[in-house]
Amino acid sequence: MGVLKAKVHVTLKPGVLDPQGKAVQHxxxxxxxxxxxxxxxGKYIEVDLADGSSREQARAALDAMCRQLLANTVIEDYTIDIAE
Amino acid sequence: MGVLKAKVHVTLKPGVLDPQGKAVQHxxxxxxxxxxxxxxxGKYIEVDLADGSSREQARAALDAMCRQLLANTVIEDYTIDIAE
Known part of the structure; x- marks a missing residue:
């Protein structure tokens, strides 16, 4: 049993103010x-999934995780990369 | 004048406890x-630099930024990617 490693990036949508980024800049x-x-x-989240499902199933599950918990889709975008 | 876009990832070193990650997992x-x-x-930070310096100078500056501010190198690793 291997592990599917996913990398999730959660970033503020363009135009959304980023006070944390501004503080770093200053x-x-x-x-x-x-x-x-x-x-x-933004946030960078590494998720290790038990390798019992296909990449398509894993991507669908990760998409649901982002929408339900990891990202606030009102103000944030997310991307999902699945490695080997 | 273009802009150099850098992507910085700051992650906890292997073995360092990650209570935030555990909370997300639960x-x-x-x-x-x-x-x-x-x-x-981890953290994902996009840094836009005025394109007045070479990529080597930009990388050196970003490395210094990570060591001085963006990462806590006692417990965190960082990677720097510079796009066009």
Whole structure:
């Protein structure tokens, strides 16, 4: 039994304000890093699934996980990558 | 003037406990998602840099940003990807 490893990225939709990213951007400027035009912060979630289902089933399950728990789809987008 | 877009992933080192990931894993189980063997949660940060420097300079700057602010290198690893 192997494990299906999925990588999920949850990011704020374009246009949604990102105060956390702004705070990081200001902190970088305060530390002397110039030329930082924008910082956007999202979540990166690694999900290991028992390899009992097909990749299509795994993708469907991950899609449901994102919609129900991992992402707030009103303000966030998500992407799912399934590795070997 | 273009913009260099960098994608930074900050993840907990292997072996470091991830209570946030555990909470997500338990919530997924409570929602009825079976077969989730592990969840690890990290940060995903998009940094846009003014395109006045070479990719090597940008990578060096991003490496310094990670060490000084974005990651806690005692417990976290980071990766830097620079797009066009």
């Amino acid at each position: 902190s970088l400027a305060a530390l002397g890093f110039g030329g930082v035009e924008q910082v956007r912060q | 919530s997924l189980a409570a929602l009825g998602f079976g077969g989730v063997e592990q969840v690890r949660q």
